[in-house]
Amino acid sequence: MPTTPRARARAQTMEDIVRIGREHLATDGAAALSLRAVARDLGVVSSAVYRYVRSRDELLTLLVVDGYNALGDAVDAALEAAPDDPTEQLRVLGRAVLGWARAEPARYGLLFGTPVPGYDAPAEQTTAPGTRVIVAMQTLFARAYARGLLTPPDPLPRVSGALAASFAAIRDEFALDVPDWLLARGVTVWPALFGAVTFDVFDQYGPDTFADRDELFELQLDGFLDMLGFRRRSGT
Structure with a gap:
C-alpha cells in the first residue's frame, strides 16, 4: 500500500x-x-x-488488466464458497464467468469481444491476469484427474511431437500432472465456455430463440463436463 x-x-x-x-x-x-x-x-x-x-493505449491496458482481475476475483470468490467437488466447482466457475459477463458486458467485450483497432495488448502486463480463470480451470481438471473422476478416451488420440512439446510446456509452467488427452480436452472446453458466454451476453442466439437461457447454460455445462470425460453418477 x-x-x-x-x-x-x-x-x-x-x-x-x-x-x-x-x-x-x-x-x-x-x-x-x-x-x-x-x-x-x-x-x-x-x-x-x-x-x-x-496514451489511450495505456488506458486500454489499465482497463484490460482491471477487467481480467475483476473476472478472476469473481471466479475465485465463487470457488471459495463451492464444495470440495471438482464437478460442482467447474459448474460454479462457469456460472461465475457468465454472471460477471452479464453484469459487465462492456468490460467482458473489451476482454473477449472485437479487438480494438490499432491496439495490441502488451503481453507482459496482461498475460498473468488474463490467464487467471484458465489456470483455475486447468487446476480443477488436474484435481478431477487425480481423483479418478475422468474417463480417458479409447483409443488415446495421436499427438504430434510439436504439439506434445506445447502441452509439456503448459504442464511445466502451471505444475499440472495431467496427460496430453486431458490437456487437449481442456483446450476444447475452455473456448467453448467463453463462446457460450459470448453468445448469451451479446444476444447472438436472438431474443426469442430460447425460453430459458439459464437452463440452456446448465445444459451446456453438462456438455462441457461430458467432453472432459467426467463419469456420470447414478441418477444423473
Missing part, C-alpha cells in the same frame, strides 16, 4: 482514472476512449492526466 501522502494521492488518482475509463467504456465503447474526456470528468486539464497515463 502507498505509504506517503504523495503516493496515496497518486494511487487514488489512478483509481479514479480507471473508474472513469470504465464508465466511458460502458457508454462510448473501447474504440472511442479518450484521455481528454477522462480528464474532463476528472476535473483536470488533459496535460495533467498525461502525467499518469501517457
Whole structure:
C-alpha cells in the first residue's frame, strides 16, 4: 500500500482514472476512449492526466488488466464458497464467468469481444491476469484427474511431437500432472465456455430463440463436463 501522502494521492488518482475509463467504456465503447474526456470528468486539464497515463493505449491496458482481475476475483470468490467437488466447482466457475459477463458486458467485450483497432495488448502486463480463470480451470481438471473422476478416451488420440512439446510446456509452467488427452480436452472446453458466454451476453442466439437461457447454460455445462470425460453418477 502507498505509504506517503504523495503516493496515496497518486494511487487514488489512478483509481479514479480507471473508474472513469470504465464508465466511458460502458457508454462510448473501447474504440472511442479518450484521455481528454477522462480528464474532463476528472476535473483536470488533459496535460495533467498525461502525467499518469501517457496514451489511450495505456488506458486500454489499465482497463484490460482491471477487467481480467475483476473476472478472476469473481471466479475465485465463487470457488471459495463451492464444495470440495471438482464437478460442482467447474459448474460454479462457469456460472461465475457468465454472471460477471452479464453484469459487465462492456468490460467482458473489451476482454473477449472485437479487438480494438490499432491496439495490441502488451503481453507482459496482461498475460498473468488474463490467464487467471484458465489456470483455475486447468487446476480443477488436474484435481478431477487425480481423483479418478475422468474417463480417458479409447483409443488415446495421436499427438504430434510439436504439439506434445506445447502441452509439456503448459504442464511445466502451471505444475499440472495431467496427460496430453486431458490437456487437449481442456483446450476444447475452455473456448467453448467463453463462446457460450459470448453468445448469451451479446444476444447472438436472438431474443426469442430460447425460453430459458439459464437452463440452456446448465445444459451446456453438462456438455462441457461430458467432453472432459467426467463419469456420470447414478441418477444423473
